[in-house]
Amino acid sequence: MRYGKKDDSKAKKESIGKIRKTQLITTFGPGAITEMPEYTIIMGATDYWDNRSPRLNEPNLQKLLGVQFFKEPYASESDNPKGNPDMPAFRFPKMHFCPTCGKLDNYNSFGDPKRRKCSKCDRELVPSRFVTACINGHLDDFPFNWWVHYGTPSDCTEPDNYHKLSIEFRNNTGGLASIVIKCNAKGCGKERSMEGCMSKNALKGCRCQGKRPWIGFKSEFNDPEPCNAPLQALQRGASNVYFGKTKSALTIPPWSTYIQTLIDDQWNDLETAIEQGADENNFKFLLGIKFKEQIDSGKYTLEDFIKEINRRRGLQEEENTYTEQQLFEDEYKALCEGYSSDGDEPEQFHAEIVSVPETFEDYFDEVVLVKRLREVLALRGFRRITPARPDNSEKYEGVNTNEFMPLWNKSQNWLPAIEMKGEGIFLRLNETKLKEWESRVGLRYIAMEKRLGKQDIGKGMFSPRYVLLHTLSHLLIRQLTVDCGYQEAALKERIYSSYPNSSTEMAGILIYTSSSDSDGSLGGLVRQGEEELLETTLRNTLQEASWCASDPICSESEAQGYDSLNYAACHACTLLPETSCEARNCLLDRIAIVGKETNRELGYFGDFLED
Numbered sequence: 225m226r227y228g229k230k231d232d233s234k235a236k237k238e239s240i241g242k243i244r245k246t247q248l249i250t251t252f253g254p255g256a257i258t259e260m261p262e263y264t265i266i267m268g269a270t271d272y273w274d275n276r277s278p279r280l281n282e283p284n285l286q287k288l289l290g291v292q293f294f295k296e297p298y299a300s301e302s303d304n305p306k307g308n309p310d311m312p313a314f315r316f317p318k319m320h321f322c323p324t325c326g327k328l329d330n331y332n333s334f335g336d337p338k339r340r341k342c343s344k345c346d347r348e349l350v351p352s353r354f355v356t357a358c359i360n361g362h363l364d365d366f367p368f369n370w371w372v373h374y375g376t377p378s379d380c381t382e383p384d385n386y387h388k389l390s391i392e393f394r395n396n397t398g399g400l401a402s403i404v405i406k407c408n409a410k411g412c413g414k415e416r417s418m419e420g421c422m423s424k425n426a427l428k429g430c431r432c433q434g435k436r437p438w439i440g441f442k443s444e445f446n447d448p449e450p451c452n453a454p455l456q457a458l459q460r461g462a463s464n465v466y467f468g469k470t471k472s473a474l475t476i477p478p479w480s481t482y483i484q485t486l487i488d489d490q491w492n493d494l495e496t497a498i499e500q501g502a503d504e505n506n507f508k509f510l511l512g513i514k515f516k517e518q519i520d521s522g523k524y525t526l527e528d529f530i531k532e533i534n535r536r537r538g539l540q541e542e543e544n545t546y547t548e549q550q551l552f553e554d555e556y557k558a559l560c561e562g563y564s565s566d567g568d569e570p571e572q573f574h575a576e577i578v579s580v581p582e583t584f585e586d587y588f589d590e591v592v593l594v595k596r597l598r599e600v601l602a603l604r605g606f607r608r609i610t611p612a613r614p615d616n617s618e619k620y621e622g623v624n625t626n627e628f629m630p631l632w633n634k635s636q637n638w639l640p641a642i643e644m645k646g647e648g649i650f651l652r653l654n655e656t657k658l659k660e661w662e663s664r665v666g667l668r669y670i671a672m673e674k675r676l677g678k679q680d681i682g683k684g685m686f687s688p689r690y691v692l693l694h695t696l697s698h699l700l701i702r703q704l705t706v707d708c709g710y711q712e713a714a715l716k717e718r719i720y721s722s723y724p725n726s727s728t729e730m731a732g733i734l735i736y737t738s739s740s741d742s743d744g745s746l747g748g749l750v751r752q753g754e755e756e757l758l759e760t761t762l763r764n765t766l767q768e769a770s771w772c773a774s775d776p777i778c779s780e781s782e783a784q785g786y787d788s789l790n791y792a793a794c795h796a797c798t799l800l801p802e803t804s805c806e807a808r809n810c811l812l813d814r815i816a817i818v819g820k821e822t823n824r825e826l827g828y829f830g831d832f833l834e835d
Contacts, residue, residue, distance in 0.1 A: 240265070240313070246740055248297040248311065249470065249603045249642045250803075254631040255361070255438040256466040256606070257316065262340070264351040264460065266363075268312030269439045270631045270640060274298040280641050281488050282600035283536060284554065285473035287546040293492075294602055294641030315339075316437045317460060319365045320349040326390040328352075328368060328405065333387055354418070355460050356427065357608040358453035359620065361629025363465075364435040366457060367427070372405045372416045375429045381411035388412075427455040439633045453623050456609055467611040468603055469628045473551055474718075475598040476558035480573035482565065483524055483532050490514045494533065548683060553728045556720040559650045560732070562592055572598040575650070581759035587657060587829065590732075592650040593753045599738050602641040605630050611808065612679050648736025649753040651700075653693070653828075658731050661828045662688050665816070668826070672811065675788050681807045682719075689731060690721040692816040692828055694807060697733040698798050699817060703765040707757070708748045710737060713801040715749070766829055770818045772797035779820060786810055 241260035243252055252258045254267050273295065280294040298310050321328040322342035331351075335343030342349060354366035368389055369377050377383055388409040394402045399419065406415040420426055432455050434447030458465050478484060487494070497510055511529050518524045562577040574596040580588045605628035607613075613627050614620050631640065669688045676682070682690055697717040705712050718734040737749050752761055772778045773796040784790040785799075786808060793799060793812035800809065819827025824834050 243311070244740075245297050245299065246601075246642055246644075249601055249640055250468055251466075253466075253468050253603045253606060253640065255363070255436075255629065256468075257355070257460050258313070259461070263315055264317065265313040266316035266438050268314060269436075269633055270295075270636060271439065271633050272312035273640075274310065279492055279638075280600060280643055281491055282473055282475055282641075283479050284476075284546070284551055285471065285600055285602060285641075288473070288548060288551055289471060289602060289604065289639060291639050292637045294600065295638050296642060297640065314437060314440070316363075317352045317355055317365045318441075319352040319368065321352065321391045322347055323350055326392055328389040328391045329387050351460070353459050353461070354421065355458055355465070356430075356455045357458055357465065358432045358451060358455055359607075359609050359614060359623065360432075360447075360451050360453050360626050361606060361608050362432055362434050362447060362451060362453075363437055363608065364433065364455075366421075367430050368405050369407075370430050371418075371421065372407050372414055374414075374416065380407060380409055380414070382409040385409060421457045425454070426457060430455050436629075436633075445633060451624070453620070453625065458609070464609050467607040469605045469607060470601055470603050471548075472599055472601040474555050474558075475572045475600065476555055477563055477573060478532075478535065480563075480571055480598065481532075482569035482571050483528060484536070485572060486515060486518065487529065487532055487536065491536075498537070549723050549726065552683070552685075552720055553723075553726070553730065555718075556728070556730045556732060559592055559594070559720075559734065560590060560652060570596070572596065572645075578753065579755050581755050581762065583759055584762055584832075587654055587832070588651055589654045590650075590652040591753055591755075591758065592652075593750045594648040594650055594734065594736065595747075595750050597646055597648060597736060597738065599644045599646070599736075600641050601644065602639045603631065604628065604639060612681070615677060642740055644738035644740050646736055646738030647747065647750045648734050649749065649758075650732060650734045653731040655729060655731060658689060658692075658828070661692070664825050669813075671782065672789060672791065672813075676811070679787075681789065681810050683806075685719065685721040685723055686811065687721060687724070688816070690719065691811050691813050693719050693721050693731065693733050695793065695798060695812045695814060695816050696828075697735060698793075698800050698805070698812060699765050699769050699814070700733075700761070701735055701800055701804060702798075703761055703768060704735065704749070704752055707761050707764070708752045710749065713803050716804050717806055719806060766818060766833060769797065769814055770833060772814065779815060785812070791815060 240263050252267055254269050256267050258265050258267060277295040277298040280296055286293065300310050318330050319328065320331040322345050324345035324347045325342065327342065331339050331349055334349060340349060341347060352366060355363060356366055357363050372389065373380055382388065388407055390406050390408055392404045392406060394404055400421065401417045401419040403418040404415055407413065432451045432453055434451045436445055436447055439445040497507060508526060511526055512519065515529055519526060559575060562575045564574055564576060565571045576593045576595060578591050578593055580591050607628050613625055665688050669691055673686060676686055697719060701712060701715045701717065704710065704715060714737050716736055720730040720732040722730045752758065772794065774794050778794045778797060779792045782791045784793060789810035791813035792815045798812050798814055815826050817827050817829055818833055819825060819830035824830030
């Protein structure tokens with residue numbers, strides 16, 4: 225981490241901690257508050273990323289997100305880089321206090337040249353646990369001066385002196401009422417506890433100034449667009465301080481082939497030559513140098529490389545909008561068709577169609593062992609307070625809201641991303657059986673659809689079919705962790721359900737594991753897709769799902785979870801770690817799988833359980 229601005233020659237630059245690469249794209253991306261051993265920091269904007277950050281390419285995802293390439297977080301080989309550490313960060317929050325004398329102020333005002341101790345008491349400073357944020361992603365220190373003077377700091381006897389605050393912890397309660405802020409200005413002496421600081425309208429009258437501390441603290445780094453969203457007090461470590469907005473894609477044919485992998489490794493130089501207008505002869509000469517080994521061995525010809533390069537350039541030049549729906553439909557088709565290489569080269573996608581367990585032939589049309597896959601996960605931006613853009617509800621009526629906060633100050637043609645490799649099992653349900661089930665459940669999920677509204681949970685696929693597929697995926701992941709030894713957080717899901725008004729019918733789930741190291745996985749998950757083992761897993765899944773420790777309350781529920789977007793689904797039977805679920809543990813109903821004890825027809829596998 226770098227503490228200080230990249231272009232500030234006076235800024236202090238030192239390594240202050242370590243974070244895994246994947247966390248820099250998910251939990252601790254630009255704009256996230258992070259705890260380090262000696263500092264509390266906010267991760268810096270992508271404007272400050274090291275130019276040596278490795279480039280990634282995933283053509284379908286690039287087209288979907290409208291960028292030219294992706295960048296992985298830069299990681300040096302040194303355990304303690306000096307002068308130019310890997311990732312940028314700023315110290316935040318700026319408000320700190322001394323645990324001995326109680327002084328509450330900017331960390332620059334404690335007299336210590338290293339800005340870590342109170343020079344008077346020789347005690348380590350403690351960062352404030354309170355910050356303020358708005359629905360548009362802006363972030364600032366908590367306005368203690370405004371708070372202690374009840375919204376009118378100008379009434380203080382020394383209104384221009386902001387260095388007279390102190391904090392006191394009283395033991396009369398264990399809550400916010402025990403934290404008291406006091407103004408020590410001569411003749412003022414006002415004090416106020418922090419009780420109620422997080423309630424609705426607690427900061428009414430304190431206007432959002434569009435602060436973006438992940439870019440910098442100068443006024444020029446504030447958001448140029450005026451913000452009329454209300455400020456809300458948050459604890460700096462709360463989960464709603466940062467919601468990363470990510471998109472991912474699987475690398476599928478033709479982009480997963482070995483020749484495309486070779487081109488991908490050299491794409492930066494090839495693209496530069498194309499942009500600089502290299503003529504045909506010079507370009508062929510460059511290809512001859514870059515791919516000399518493959519051409520000399522006779523595996524590929526110069527014309528093969530030119531053909532694949534033109535294919536990639538053609539994708540970039542297409543003007544039609546590539547949607548998330550097209551992305552998922554393309555992946556679904558690739559998974560259903562299966563794919564294996566003709567040669568010995570390690571391609572990035574290998575899917576083998578195997579037999580469906582005889583007992584479940586009426587319920588599944590296809591089982592595919594995805595022995596090798598590559599996933600690219602990109603970070604687009606982030607939100608605060610709520611994970612999705614709020615509807616024009618009463619709370620935010622008249623407020624201008626954005627979809628998410630971008631990661632930069634100046635717009636860029638790339639996004640941060642991470643490459644992960646792994647394996648998985650793909651299951652495709654029987655379409656005829658599925659339509660019969662859909663006709664049986666009727667209007668059961670109308671209430672769930674109304675509660676969902678325009679939220680982006682489920683990628684726009686919502687239907688009774690999606691609820692069934694999503695719930696089955698959760699139940700299988702829970703059972704697979706028992707059967708093959710993976711932790712629940714190590715397995716992920718990808719749901720393929722028909723989009724409304726689409727001619728492509730989809731009814732599949734991909735359960736997979738992936739990691740950022742070179743090996744990805746060791747085959748333990750794929751092995752569970754073999755006929756005998758899968759039959760055992762499915763039987764055990766249905767047996768476990770047929771009864772929950774919270775039944776009959778759970779099985780009879782039609783309003784559980786976030787925004788009441790679950791029916792029969794609770795921690796005892798269905799929910800997974802947030803890293804495993806693609807829909808925030810929403811749109812789940814165990815009854816869609818096993819039905820009720822008094823009405824098995826509500827379950828897709830209801831007749832199997834009766835038999």
